[in-house]
Amino acid sequence: MSATVPGEQAWERSYRHLPLALLVVATVAALATGPATDGTSPAWRLAAQLALVAATAACLAWWAYGRPLPTAAASTPFRYVLRTLLAFALTLLNPLFCVFGWIGFADATDTFRGRGVWLAFGATAVVMATGQSGGLPVGSTGHVVLFLALFALNFGLAAAMGRYAIHVERTSEDRASAITELERVNASLEEAIARNDSLQQTVVAQARVAGVQEERQRLSREIHDTIAQSLAAVLAQLQAAAQDPDPRPRIARATELARAALAEARRSVMDLAPVPLTEAALPEALDGIVRGWAADHAARTDLVVTGDVRPLHPEVEATVLRVTQEALANVARHSGAARVGVTLSYDGEEVVLDVRDDGVGFDPEQPAGGSSFGLRGMRARAERLAGTLGVESRPGTGTAVSVRLPALAREAA
Known part of the structure; x- marks a missing residue:
């Protein structure tokens, strides 16, 4: 199975040893029981088994150690087919080699997609049924029934395990996609937070500038509307007093206007209400x-x-x-x-x-x-x-x- 989460990497590193380990176990079992089961007789059969075991071991070693360490997902259909054919040939020579043939169930979902997975399960189930029934069914109805029953059992178990493996793989892929999406969203949020911080600093700076400008405009309006007008009125009264035979009323009015202008100036600086509104x-x-x-x-x-x-x-x-x-x-x-x-x-x-x-x-x-x-x-x-x-x-x-x-x-x- 393909590694889709970090927790599966240890299994992937160990998986490359499994085909060779199964071949060793099957070879030891076949040679040890051969004299009792006639699995190594006649001599040509033993020689053929040893030759096929050597060829199979060479292929497996080259695939596992002769290249940069691959994952199970790196298996190619060609390798799978060749390995299955070698396992089938060994099983025909000695049924106990079906132990090695089991490896076809382990990586079928990583090597094929869609219908190819079920074809791989079927081929491996044929190897397993051949070994478990003692060989290919030839001429015996009971043997044929046993072979078909064993084939159905192996294929059914493989199908159930395959579906579960596909479900786990999809779940792992969905989890990996969700993690990737969460990382993208977190990166976007961090970027948005950085932009908001920058925008907030800009808004604060603009608000400070706007406040200064508003205060300047307020003071300019107050000076224009009150002090400047009062001073103009004072000037008019003084000019009129210079030509009036009795300037005292004009001077008194100018004094009143000057005092009012002074009061308004103080209130403008303190941003208070106009004098008339404080009194009425x-x-x-x-x-x-x-x-x-x-x-x-x-x-x-x-x-x-x-x-x-x-x-x-x-x-x-x-x-x-x-x-x-x-x-x-x-x-x-x-x-x-x-x-x-x-x-x-x-x-x-x-x-x-x-x-x-x-x-x-x-x-x-x-x-x-x-x-x-x-x-x-x-x-x-x-x-x-x-x-x-x-x-x-x-x-x-x-x-x-x-x-x-x-x-x-x-x-x-």
């Missing part, structure tokens, strides 16, 4: 922003709040507040509007902020300039919370900025 709810904070803006500009400004007012997630409220500040700053810088309307709508699952003016307007389809950070900042703030920013404007017809954000409850914080 969103509608009241917006009202304070609108009133303060209106006090510094000539445009009439109105705030309208609709819907069921309720506390929202701090990020949502901060975004609404910052977008309002930026939209009003854009009105002051670009529109020259006489009237501005701010509407805050609590609309079911959304909160909507609209800032409209009747200023000069612009063409939204035109490429934005490099300094147009305002719209980009408002859009970035909205998208950060899965919201949207819409801008409607035409030259001479004013501008409407609308922001829609998910109305996340404060409990989600």
Whole structure:
């Protein structure tokens, strides 16, 4: 049988000695019992036996030791057939040589496949039945019956053993295939683990870079939306104070704006909520922003709040507040509007902020300039919370900025 698992290798190394060992046993038994059974008489029969034994031993020795050590699976059909013919000839000369003929049962499944195995079993069973019945059946019905019975017995036992051997071989092959597949799967898993480790390190590095970038963007938005606008307002108040007969109100307003800018700067660095939201709810904070803006500009400004007012997630409220500040700053810088309307709508699952003016307007389809950070900042703030920013404007017809954000409850914080 072929070695398919390491445990069978010892048997394979020992198997190469078995044919010669059986030939020796059969020869000793035949020569020792020859005088009593007439198996070595007349003299020509003894000479023929010795000659065939020598020839058979030479072939077996050459196959076993004259080449690199083969396994049983290395047996060729030619060797099997020649050995079986030699065993049959020896058995015809002396029935006890069927002991050597038994070797044909041992390696038939390794030498042949399919029907060839059963033909090999049949040939070996003929050798065994010939020896066990005392020779070929010639002329005697009883001898023929005995020969056929012995043939059937030997062939049946060989068939049962052969089926078991084939089953064991297939099981060993399946086991070897399963081991190979498991090794392949383990190698794939190790490779996947290595890739995952590398990917995790890449993700961590990218997350670190993204966090740094996000923090930079947050600070830039906070500086633009609060400090820069407050400083611009301070500058405007100081410039107006230089031309005002009584500059004290202007200076007081500039001082108030500078203090507010300082507070916002500190809160931006600490990533806290905007000052107005720490002191009031969103509608009241917006009202304070609108009133303060209106006090510094000539445009009439109105705030309208609709819907069921309720506390929202701090990020949502901060975004609404910052977008309002930026939209009003854009009105002051670009529109020259006489009237501005701010509407805050609590609309079911959304909160909507609209800032409209009747200023000069612009063409939204035109490429934005490099300094147009305002719209980009408002859009970035909205998208950060899965919201949207819409801008409607035409030259001479004013501008409407609308922001829609998910109305996340404060409990989600």
